Each structure stands twice: as C-alpha cells, then as structure tokens.
Amino acid sequence: MKQEARTAAGAPATLWERTRQLATREILETALRLFTEQGYDETTVAQIAREAGVSQRTLFRYFGAKEDLLGGGQDRFGQVLTDTISEQPADVGVWEALRAGVAAVLALHDSREQALxxxxxxxxxxxxxxxYLEKRLRFQEDLLPLVEARMDTRAGSADPRARAVVATAFACLDAASMTWVASDGRGDIIDLYDECLAAVRG
Known part of the structure; x- marks a missing residue:
C-alpha cells in the first residue's frame, strides 16, 4: 500500500513538499549510483545534476555540498541523533539512549543496500x-550536555566520563560499520554495534 508523504512534523505534505521530496530522493539515488560505479572523487556535481534531470542550481538548493549527496548529509544524521537522545525518557540509561540515537540514524537509509x-x-x-571525522567531533561536543545530564555529571566540569562515553559510542559505530563493509553486509549492523559495545563495557 502506498504511504502518504508527510512532513517532519507528521502533517500531510503539500504538493510542493511532495515534489521536493521526490526530487531529493531522485538526486540522492543518482548520486549514490554514480559514486558506486565511478568513485566519489571521479564523479562531478555537474554529472549528477545532468543524470538526475535537474540544474546544478537546483541541486545546490537541496544540498549544500557534494558530500551531502552521500545519504542526505552528515548534518541531518547529527540532528536526528541529538533529537532522538533528547526524546528518550529520563529513566533511560545513557548507553540505551545512545543506542536509540544510533538506531534512528541507521534507519534513515532507504534500504540495507543504500546503507552498505x-x-x-x-x-x-x-x-x-x-x-566525516571533522563533523563527528562536532557531534560529540553537541552530545556532551545530553550525556552529562544522564550521568549526573556537572556540565563543563573536568569529569572526563561523559566525553569517554560519547567517544566510545562513536568508536563502536565505526567498528561495526567497518566490519559490516568487510563482510559485504553480512548480518545486521545494529547487532554488530551491540557486540562492540558489549566488548568495551565488559
């Protein structure tokens, strides 16, 4: 059954919003296909725009930079991660809240193949x-207040525990995704993340 397009707030999307969503999806799918076939550095924005049937001006209206064409942009992932952790009930532990954020980010991919x-x-x-590493450091800083609140750590203190927890969560995601890629997508990446987290937590 075809699902009705909706906005981020859950309201039915207008015609303009549906058109934008369709155009965005077409551009992302085209970019990923060309990146996979030719390589990221070898693929130009002009080629992506031409293959997707849009002008470069339109493409840059939807995506601020070439790197944003890889799955919708790291900034979007960072926002979803932060929002999901913030929305977790107060009695949810810090590791569980971080896992919920990671799962939400992984769910942004349209398919398993796209994620891989x-x-x-x-x-x-x-x-x-x-x-990615540059933006990840910024995401880690953005998450610190949320993690500190769940650990009863005073914001801005010299206590390194919150920073260590955030860094560990990202390191586990790196290890899980690298293992998943090396195995050509065997298994579930969130299960690999859980295994990595269990290993470091003992």
Whole structure:
C-alpha cells in the first residue's frame, strides 16, 4: 500500500513538499549510483545534476555540498541523533539512549543496500573520511550536555566520563560499520554495534 508523504512534523505534505521530496530522493539515488560505479572523487556535481534531470542550481538548493549527496548529509544524521537522545525518557540509561540515537540514524537509509554502499564509500574514500571525522567531533561536543545530564555529571566540569562515553559510542559505530563493509553486509549492523559495545563495557 502506498504511504502518504508527510512532513517532519507528521502533517500531510503539500504538493510542493511532495515534489521536493521526490526530487531529493531522485538526486540522492543518482548520486549514490554514480559514486558506486565511478568513485566519489571521479564523479562531478555537474554529472549528477545532468543524470538526475535537474540544474546544478537546483541541486545546490537541496544540498549544500557534494558530500551531502552521500545519504542526505552528515548534518541531518547529527540532528536526528541529538533529537532522538533528547526524546528518550529520563529513566533511560545513557548507553540505551545512545543506542536509540544510533538506531534512528541507521534507519534513515532507504534500504540495507543504500546503507552498505554509503558506509563502503565513507570508509574507502579519504576525502570523505576527513570531512566525516571533522563533523563527528562536532557531534560529540553537541552530545556532551545530553550525556552529562544522564550521568549526573556537572556540565563543563573536568569529569572526563561523559566525553569517554560519547567517544566510545562513536568508536563502536565505526567498528561495526567497518566490519559490516568487510563482510559485504553480512548480518545486521545494529547487532554488530551491540557486540562492540558489549566488548568495551565488559
């Protein structure tokens, strides 16, 4: 059954919003296909726009940079991660809240294949890794107040525990995604994340 398009707030999407959603999806699918076939660095924005049937101006109206074409942009993932953790009930532990955030980010992918190709490109493309690591450090800083609140750690204190917890969660996601890519997508990435987390927590 066809699902009605909706906005982020859950309201039925207008015609303009549905058109934007369809255009965005077409551009992302085209970009991922070309990145996979040719390589990220070898694919130009002009080529993606031409293949998707839009102008470069339109493409940049939807996506601010070429790297944002890989799965919708790291900023979007960071926002979903932060929002999901914030929405967890107060009695949910810090590790469980972080896991919920990771699961929500992974669920943003349209398919298992899309997620696998995205992680493969991310881990195998030096220019993408550099940008990802830079933004990841910013995400970690953004998450600190949320983690500190769940650990009863005073914000801005010299207590390193919250920072260590956030860094560990991201390290586990890295280890899980690298293992998943190396096995060509065998198993479930969230299960691998759980295994990594269990290993470091003892």
């Amino acid at each position: 190709e995205r992680f493969r490109l991310l881990h195998n493309t030096a220019s993408l890794r550099a940008g």
